[in-house]
Amino acid sequence: QEPKTGGVINAVIQPEPPGLMLAMVQNGPVQMVSGNIFEGLLRYSPKLEPLPELAESWTVSEDAKTYTFKLKKGVTWHDGKPFTAADVLFSIEMLKQTHARARNNLVQVDKVEAPDDYTVVFTLKQPFGPFLGIFEVGSMPMVPKHLYDGTDWKTNPYNNAPVGTGPFMFKEWQKGSFIRMVKNPNYHEKGKPYLDEVYWQVIPDAAARSVAYETGKVDVLPGGSVENFDVPRLSKLKDTCVTGAGWEFFSPLAWLWLNNRQGPLADKRVRQAIMYAIDRDFAKDVIWNGLGKVATGPSASTIKYYTADVPKYPYDPAKAKALLKEAGYKGEKIRLLPLAYGETWQRWGEAVKQNLQDVGMTIETIATDVAGGNQKIGDWDYDIAFTYLYQYGDPALGVGRNYVSSAIAKGQVFNNVEGYSNPEIDKLFADGAVATPDSKRKEIYEKAQKILVEDVPVAWMLELQFPTIMRCKVKNLITTGIGVNDGFKDAWLDK
Amino acid sequence: MLSFVAQRVVKGVIVLLAIVVLNFFLIRLAPGDPAVVMAGEAGASDQIFVKQLREKFGLDKPLPEQLFIYVKGVVTLDLGFSFRQQAPVSKLILERLPATLLLTLTAFAISLMLGVLFGSFAARFAGTFLDTGITVFALIFYAMPIFWVALMGILLFSVTFDWLPSFGYETVGANLTGLAHAVDVAKHLIMPAMTLGLFFMATYTRMTRASMLEVKRLDFVKTARAKGLSDAVIQRRHVLRNALLPVVTLAGVHSGTLIGGAVITETVFAWPGIGRLMYDALLQRDYNLLLGVFVICSAMVLIFNLITDLVYRLVDPRIEFAS
Amino acid sequence: MTAPPAVSIKNLQIALPKGAERAFAVDGVSLDLRPGKIVCVVGESGSGKSMCAHALMGLLPDTVNVTSGEILFEGRDLLKLDDDGWRDLRGRRLAMIFQEPMTALNPLMRIGDQMAEMFEAHGLLTPRERRARALALAREVGLPDPERIVRAYPHQLSGGQRQRAMIAMALALEPAVLVADEPTTALDVTTQAQILKLIRNLQRNRNMAVMFITHDFGVVADIADQVVVLRHGKVVEEGPAASVFDEPQHDYTKALLAAVPSMDPPVREPLDDQARAVEVIGLDKTYVTSGGWFREDRRVDAAREVNFNILKGETLGLVGESGSGKSSVARLVMRLIEADRGTVRIGETDLTQLSGKALRTERHRIQMIFQDPFASLNPRRKIGHIIADGPIAAGIDPKVAFERARDLLKMVGLDAGALERYPHEFSGGQRQRIGIARALALEPEIIVADEAVSALDVSVQAQVLRLLEDLKARLGLSMLFITHDLRVAAQICDRIAVMQRGAIVELKPTAQLFAAPEHAYTRELLAAVPGRKERAPAA
Amino acid sequence: MKQFWKSMLRSPSGVIGLIILLLAIGIAVFGPMLFPNSPWRMVQRPFLPPFTLSTVPLGTDALGRDVFAGMIFGARVSLLVGLVSTLVALVVGVPIGAMAGYFGGKVDDALMRFTEFFQTIPSFALAIVLVAILQPSIYSIVASIAVVSWPPVARLVRGEVLSLRTREYVQAAVVTGQSNTWIILREILPNALSPVIVLASLMVATAILLESSLAFLGLGDPNLISWGYMVGAGRTVIRQAWWITVFPGVAILISVLGLNLIGEGLNDALNPRLSREGR
Ligand SMILES: Nc1ncnc2c1ncn2[C@@H]1O[C@H](COP(=O)(O)OP(=O)(O)OP(=O)(O)O)[C@@H](O)[C@H]1O
Ligand SMILES: Nc1ncnc2c1ncn2[C@@H]1O[C@H](COP(=O)(O)OP(=O)(O)OP(=O)(O)O)[C@@H](O)[C@H]1O
Ligand SMILES: [Mg+2]
Numbered sequence A: 001q002e003p004k005t006g007g008v009i010n011a012v013i014q015p016e017p018p019g020l021m022l023a024m025v026q027n028g029p030v031q032m033v034s035g036n037i038f039e040g041l042l043r044y045s046p047k048l049e050p051l052p053e054l055a056e057s058w059t060v061s062e063d064a065k066t067y068t069f070k071l072k073k074g075v076t077w078h079d080g081k082p083f084t085a086a087d088v089l090f091s092i093e094m095l096k097q098t099h100a101r102a103r104n105n106l107v108q109v110d111k112v113e114a115p116d117d118y119t120v121v122f123t124l125k126q127p128f129g130p131f132l133g134i135f136e137v138g139s140m141p142m143v144p145k146h147l148y149d150g151t152d153w154k155t156n157p158y159n160n161a162p163v164g165t166g167p168f169m170f171k172e173w174q175k176g177s178f179i180r181m182v183k184n185p186n187y188h189e190k191g192k193p194y195l196d197e198v199y200w201q202v203i204p205d206a207a208a209r210s211v212a213y214e215t216g217k218v219d220v221l222p223g224g225s226v227e228n229f230d231v232p233r234l235s236k237l238k239d240t241c242v243t244g245a246g247w248e249f250f251s252p253l254a255w256l257w258l259n260n261r262q263g264p265l266a267d268k269r270v271r272q273a274i275m276y277a278i279d280r281d282f283a284k285d286v287i288w289n290g291l292g293k294v295a296t297g298p299s300a301s302t303i304k305y306y307t308a309d310v311p312k313y314p315y316d317p318a319k320a321k322a323l324l325k326e327a328g329y330k331g332e333k334i335r336l337l338p339l340a341y342g343e344t345w346q347r348w349g350e351a352v353k354q355n356l357q358d359v360g361m362t363i364e365t366i367a368t369d370v371a372g373g374n375q376k377i378g379d380w381d382y383d384i385a386f387t388y389l390y391q392y393g394d395p396a397l398g399v400g401r402n403y404v405s406s407a408i409a410k411g412q413v414f415n416n417v418e419g420y421s422n423p424e425i426d427k428l429f430a431d432g433a434v435a436t437p438d439s440k441r442k443e444i445y446e447k448a449q450k451i452l453v454e455d456v457p458v459a460w461m462l463e464l465q466f467p468t469i470m471r472c473k474v475k476n477l478i479t480t481g482i483g484v485n486d487g488f489k490d491a492w493l494d495k
Numbered sequence B: 001m002l003s004f005v006a007q008r009v010v011k012g013v014i015v016l017l018a019i020v021v022l023n024f025f026l027i028r029l030a031p032g033d034p035a036v037v038m039a040g041e042a043g044a045s046d047q048i049f050v051k052q053l054r055e056k057f058g059l060d061k062p063l064p065e066q067l068f069i070y071v072k073g074v075v076t077l078d079l080g081f082s083f084r085q086q087a088p089v090s091k092l093i094l095e096r097l098p099a100t101l102l103l104t105l106t107a108f109a110i111s112l113m114l115g116v117l118f119g120s121f122a123a124r125f126a127g128t129f130l131d132t133g134i135t136v137f138a139l140i141f142y143a144m145p146i147f148w149v150a151l152m153g154i155l156l157f158s159v160t161f162d163w164l165p166s167f168g169y170e171t172v173g174a175n176l177t178g179l180a181h182a183v184d185v186a187k188h189l190i191m192p193a194m195t196l197g198l199f200f201m202a203t204y205t206r207m208t209r210a211s212m213l214e215v216k217r218l219d220f221v222k223t224a225r226a227k228g229l230s231d232a233v234i235q236r237r238h239v240l241r242n243a244l245l246p247v248v249t250l251a252g253v254h255s256g257t258l259i260g261g262a263v264i265t266e267t268v269f270a271w272p273g274i275g276r277l278m279y280d281a282l283l284q285r286d287y288n289l290l291l292g293v294f295v296i297c298s299a300m301v302l303i304f305n306l307i308t309d310l311v312y313r314l315v316d317p318r319i320e321f322a323s
Numbered sequence C: 001m002t003a004p005p006a007v008s009i010k011n012l013q014i015a016l017p018k019g020a021e022r023a024f025a026v027d028g029v030s031l032d033l034r035p036g037k038i039v040c041v042v043g044e045s046g047s048g049k050s051m052c053a054h055a056l057m058g059l060l061p062d063t064v065n066v067t068s069g070e071i072l073f074e075g076r077d078l079l080k081l082d083d084d085g086w087r088d089l090r091g092r093r094l095a096m097i098f099q100e101p102m103t104a105l106n107p108l109m110r111i112g113d114q115m116a117e118m119f120e121a122h123g124l125l126t127p128r129e130r131r132a133r134a135l136a137l138a139r140e141v142g143l144p145d146p147e148r149i150v151r152a153y154p155h156q157l158s159g160g161q162r163q164r165a166m167i168a169m170a171l172a173l174e175p176a177v178l179v180a181d182e183p184t185t186a187l188d189v190t191t192q193a194q195i196l197k198l199i200r201n202l203q204r205n206r207n208m209a210v211m212f213i214t215h216d217f218g219v220v221a222d223i224a225d226q227v228v229v230l231r232h233g234k235v236v237e238e239g240p241a242a243s244v245f246d247e248p249q250h251d252y253t254k255a256l257l258a259a260v261p262s263m264d265p266p267v268r269e270p271l272d273d274q275a276r277a278v279e280v281i282g283l284d285k286t287y288v289t290s291g292g293w294f295r296e297d298r299r300v301d302a303a304r305e306v307n308f309n310i311l312k313g314e315t316l317g318l319v320g321e322s323g324s325g326k327s328s329v330a331r332l333v334m335r336l337i338e339a340d341r342g343t344v345r346i347g348e349t350d351l352t353q354l355s356g357k358a359l360r361t362e363r364h365r366i367q368m369i370f371q372d373p374f375a376s377l378n379p380r381r382k383i384g385h386i387i388a389d390g391p392i393a394a395g396i397d398p399k400v401a402f403e404r405a406r407d408l409l410k411m412v413g414l415d416a417g418a419l420e421r422y423p424h425e426f427s428g429g430q431r432q433r434i435g436i437a438r439a440l441a442l443e444p445e446i447i448v449a450d451e452a453v454s455a456l457d458v459s460v461q462a463q464v465l466r467l468l469e470d471l472k473a474r475l476g477l478s479m480l481f482i483t484h485d486l487r488v489a490a491q492i493c494d495r496i497a498v499m500q501r502g503a504i505v506e507l508k509p510t511a512q513l514f515a516a517p518e519h520a521y522t523r524e525l526l527a528a529v530p531g532r533k534e535r536a537p538a539a
Numbered sequence D: 001m002k003q004f005w006k007s008m009l010r011s012p013s014g015v016i017g018l019i020i021l022l023l024a025i026g027i028a029v030f031g032p033m034l035f036p037n038s039p040w041r042m043v044q045r046p047f048l049p050p051f052t053l054s055t056v057p058l059g060t061d062a063l064g065r066d067v068f069a070g071m072i073f074g075a076r077v078s079l080l081v082g083l084v085s086t087l088v089a090l091v092v093g094v095p096i097g098a099m100a101g102y103f104g105g106k107v108d109d110a111l112m113r114f115t116e117f118f119q120t121i122p123s124f125a126l127a128i129v130l131v132a133i134l135q136p137s138i139y140s141i142v143a144s145i146a147v148v149s150w151p152p153v154a155r156l157v158r159g160e161v162l163s164l165r166t167r168e169y170v171q172a173a174v175v176t177g178q179s180n181t182w183i184i185l186r187e188i189l190p191n192a193l194s195p196v197i198v199l200a201s202l203m204v205a206t207a208i209l210l211e212s213s214l215a216f217l218g219l220g221d222p223n224l225i226s227w228g229y230m231v232g233a234g235r236t237v238i239r240q241a242w243w244i245t246v247f248p249g250v251a252i253l254i255s256v257l258g259l260n261l262i263g264e265g266l267n268d269a270l271n272p273r274l275s276r277e278g279r
């Protein structure tokens, strides 16, 4: 089908982003909106293969230490200035200071050079397997040097009216109501974008979002914007299409932090007992309404080098009881910290509590709001705590950080919060990141997965799925592994 | 009278400063750290990043110094910079204030008008079926959670009948001006204002009723009857006015709290008001923004308290202004 | 000679609720009101006078019911009237002046507006005309500074001023029948004379039928055409004024007439050698009411350089026109309001210097009887408590205090059952007596009596005055006795101070004052005492 | 006292109110004993509509827990939160308002400014902050709700007292040398009672629902079930399963109705003009 041009789409954005300058703020909604205004050097297919965006092509040297990107010519910023390699160099310098994930991703980079206006060369200290996976717009957005260089970034007026190279230009933001972006007529991919305008509607209440969709006021409900319980009902509406695609790059995985440092949970058997005790199928079917997948281990199934060949923990309360007995657990009180992200997570917390109590554990739920919960986790002041994290396509980017002992530090809410420390795992992840070729990496990561699943440093629950609901007339919205985050570039309306 | 107002304003400013200081500490007593929250959202939580954030917001400075900086700002009408939204607090609040005032004042007017109306009916027909009916009716909107009433309203008027828009402040993208715009906003306003108004209505209904029954038995009502005034006029002019005092008091208290108290209504109807802003700021420990909202709310309440006291004086001439 | 009655009450019986002192407030009362005639209803306090009046207006309290009888007005039985019918009659054809001025006015409405409402109620005149009429009415009833008064609120007026406002309202539409429930009780004699003249004139000109309830026989003598004497809800005597005065038939009537105080002050021992009980030096008080946003403040000098003292065992009378500041002086002396300047000394204690607990313990030495009996009784407290609270607060055993309350009630002529009742269940005069009992309960050295007997019928009045005299003698009680009834003043006061516009214009021993008034105003007052022309009843 | 009960029992609204309240309290106290099953236990399939199975007469919630059991157990917490926090609010608010109104001047100023501090912060936000600081538990929740609910009481009482203290009967009490406490308690407050009763009987509902809002944010006492919690928890599935919110919602409504009826009866009983005759 030939794409048609023209039309306006109303999408929901939840929660309202705190800002739109992707280089400065990077939470989910910011990426979702600004991913259409800014661009990265690459995008990723649903299989997480790199695709060209601002970089037309790239080459990797034999030793896997030099990456050369050829930039696309004729790309202009929304204000008409040309986009060049100088912008890339500046962006990298800026992101190193403002974008924590980018900084981590760039630690392996020795230097970045621009031999000419349209070439950028990265030289690495050592080979880094996932290197080509760090150029997506959310991870490394390109910033206009001419507007930011030499200014106070924090108060730069363009933070409020961001200027990118993307298919859409920022037009207007009525705080608390909507964000409006309009077609970039000079977009470097000829003919794109097809849409004239996109409105991002801010509707803070989930039920109200469903209604807005039902009454035709919005056309796109990106993943996670309605309650799971509502998904089946909405899917059945006329002219409604649902897809779970578009999350491959992030692959959110939910698990329970288990505080490995102290108390009964320091015992591997108790942690295993927890895995057996929890009915994860129930959680998937009832709480997540059948969406998602029971996790088998530290890697989501969409992530590179995933293996299902690991020890299994089916729901088995009897076994859990036996293990507890074996470990000498005598009903010591265990504190459970649910995630205060709304009803689904609260219900899940209650279900898990019930599961654990059923096998004879004494559970006390600690109530806090999000900020208070973060503080407790950061202070290691918990026994069991809910979380879910993105995995960013490669175990070296999103998985290892949660298990290696170098990532243990007080005051942080991710990374190795559970206090698991295993030299073997440390080594495997260190090697895996720099190993070449791919087959070698695969071998290392599979081994790591087996060890981790045996040790149960945390209790993996579900690979979450956040389906995107939209009207069927919206075509081609999700074409890449990062989904709606840069989706409107290709989307068109079948009127 | 003018000097009374002037005095109250001066006092108000002092109270406001005290409130600022106390709130400053109160907010910080709550567990949670804005830097950690933000780091969490950004999907990265290494310590360098958190430290950077803390430095950026001045959270690394000792508390008294932070307080000093903040108070100094407030005195010069600068409410600081929102950590999370990266914008001046006063700008963020001012953006939302009109919508909030529109919603709350409308709701307030609705609740007061309906409340007093129903209350006087209930009093006039005390003990009858009508009285019971009004009581139950008012209590339903009061005791039923707001979100429930709101959602039922949406389902009925937006989904089933498609009469009223279900969310927002105006039709996005319609670019209406003048009267058309006003009508559009009014359409959006009806449901949230009614929801909120019906909630507060119960208090006024009950209060008016009780108070009127009390006043009804006073001697001057007999005088009024002896004049040959009609029942309606007696109720309105003699009974109601005298019964209004506690209603005015309560209205004063509510009018202020309404500003920050409409979180749920604003949420369900996606009304871009301050309640929502405050709620988010609170959950994210966006200290400056939260404090800013508190300061604005406090100022509003103080203003409303002053107005209440002046209205009191209008309603009850026996109350003298203390000087 | 007898025109057909405008109103004729036939065999009226009104039942009281359970727990009241008797079954029927009014029992078989019949009386006629004729156009152009004034019927004075007299009788002891609580005898059912007000009940008759209220029944005539259809304004009986909810808890009280008419059990039989009829009230005919223009051929219709008023008792069978529906709401609309009443509304049409009230105000326009039947008007009423209530007994208690403070509570009878809406505290939140300006006086002028309340007057104008009279016209509005019946859809007469334009708003502008109504206001003009209100002003004219205020002037007609002799309210001072009418422009200001119509803008004032009831609480800013003196008792007499309020009463005059009420009268103005009642007369506004020149009704066919006027029911006046002790309309001049709260007024000083000069104003009273004016009002009586006013009522008389209107009644003559408009051929109005008037039911005039009073216990002031001077007034009766001045204006009555017919007199009806009530006792315990029954008519005990009825007839033309002259015959009732000259040849009273019933013993009760005779007793009443005998109790009317005379204008001739008795001879009194001079008390010069006694110590000073109260000393008032240079009291000043100006009320300033803020006038609103842009209006000027309203200032009233309620006391200007007021000096006097009261000796031990002495009664100082304070007379003067309504609104002259008598109550204000009383309040200043009681320290219920703060003076702008000046000192009040009780014995050796400077009351104006005390505060807090010290003031509280000194307070029982000086007690007050309030002018407005209803307003000064807590509607939610039983009489027993109202009287006993003071002594209990002073540390007296509650049992004893209640015992004494019972005695006091008996002393003021109420039965013990009253202890268990609430203020609204009493008649005006009964409430007044409760106020007196309360003041006496603390056995004070000094009593400030603000119109303490003005609401009482003469027999009870005489009884109470005797009581006060007796206490005075027994306990060496001193008294500041505020009144506008110069007869009473003549009988009870050792000396009398005359007040006008906040200042004392003359202060002399009673006999001297009556014999040789110096100040023009004093002379005016004395001349206005009602019933002077009539043969002085035996003292 | 006897007379008080007599007149209370004479007013029909008072009787109905009392019956409702006693019933609710009875359920709160004895319900859990008769119904030993934990309301947290998942007993049936989720979203079972009401009146289909006799074992779970009111259906099940999102996790398959018995809504009826929740209602029974929830009564205890909800009534506790509602009644106790209202009571505390009254105990704090009435004296402060009375003193401010009675003494006027500096005392009034000081007390009102103090009140303003609590009154000016949006109550919901203040409650959240307080619960967060104190750590969520039934005690801290009750305390926080009380802290945010007393200012209106104080303001209301002050307003009434302000106008009552100029009445002559108050002056009469002053001249008989009664202490300020006595005057406030005996002369003024009884006459200011009627609006306070109304406010208090309404506050109970606010407290119950405020607890639910806190629970919604994860700041409820997670180990206790309450009506408010149930209402909040059913919120997101209102369109699929109305019964999860409606039943506890109706329970709240009926309790509040009962309390208001009691308030009405109380008002009548305390009003001497009505107490003699009834109506
Ligand atoms: N609270 C007040 N505020 C303003 N003016 C007042 C107040 N109380 C009294 N006044 C005014 O002060 C004057 C004196 O009043 P006061 O009550 O002392 O008179 P009085 O001599 O007792 O009169 P009466 O015999 O009618 O009772 C009157 O003009 C009255 O209007
Ligand atoms: N609301 C009431 N409830 C019960 N008894 C009442 C009520 N009002 C009046 N009474 C009683 O009815 C009787 C008649 O009262 P009424 O007011 O007619 O007396 P009155 O003749 O006007 O006396 P006064 O001269 O003292 O005003 C009194 O015994 C009084 O105690
Ligand atoms: Mg009377």
Ligand SMILES: [Mg+2]
Pocket: C158, C159, C160, C326, C327, C328, C371, C450
């Ligand atoms: Mg006076």
